[in-house]
Amino acid sequence: MTGLAAESARAGRALHAPPEDLTQVELIWIEKQIEHWIRFGREVREQVLDRRRRILFFPPGTTFALVRWATNEHGTVLSRLDILRAVGSGEPCQTIPTVTPGSDILLRVDGWPKVERMLQLIDAIEAIGIDPVEVAPDHWRHVHNRLTAGETLRAYTMQRHRAFLLARRIGA
Numbered sequence: 001m002t003g004l005a006a007e008s009a010r011a012g013r014a015l016h017a018p019p020e021d022l023t024q025v026e027l028i029w030i031e032k033q034i035e036h037w038i039r040f041g042r043e044v045r046e047q048v049l050d051r052r053r054r055i056l057f058f059p060p061g062t063t064f065a066l067v068r069w070a071t072n073e074h075g076t077v078l079s080r081l082d083i084l085r086a087v088g089s090g091e092p093c094q095t096i097p098t099v100t101p102g103s104d105i106l107l108r109v110d111g112w113p114k115v116e117r118m119l120q121l122i123d124a125i126e127a128i129g130i131d132p133v134e135v136a137p138d139h140w141r142h143v144h145n146r147l148t149a150g151e152t153l154r155a156y157t158m159q160r161h162r163a164f165l166l167a168r169r170i171g172a
Contacts, residue, residue: 025038025055025056026054026098028053028098036067037066041133042133044057062086065081065084067119080109117147138164139156
């Protein structure tokens with residue numbers, strides 16, 4: 001093995017196992033080749049592997065957005081945005097590259113036009129004063145389903161957000 005594959009293998013053996021209840025996300029940034037970043041989310045720990053790679057750790061129940069982009073000599077080969085919910089130990093989850101052990105996929109879009117639209121939607125939510133981490137998970141599922149079906153999205157409003165917060169408070 002050479003290059004990044006060798007570095008990944010060495011780093012994988014050298015790392016201590018993450019605590020059972022934390023989801024780890026490996027990010028990589030090789031300018032204009034491979035770029036993985038978190039658009040929103042609240043990590044509780046960060047581990048820097050080298051100047052190009054780091055691992056973020058998220059507690060169970062935390063929502064975060066992972067953006068992955070890659071190119072080669074022929075152009076963009078990957079453009080994806082996933083909104084994920086970190087799972088607790090023993091919870092069922094879906095596997096996603098760079099996410100260990102996996103997570104609950106709330107939304108997944110592929111292709112730059114859809115990724116760009118989602119980034120604009122996240123910006124709009126922030127513009128009304130709501131942290132995207134606090135958005136109702138069902139809203140992200142709604143957006144995913146509507147985008148998949150080619151239907152119009154319902155806006156996430158402050159009124160919807162308050163209703164979600166009240167329902168969460170009473171345990172509904």
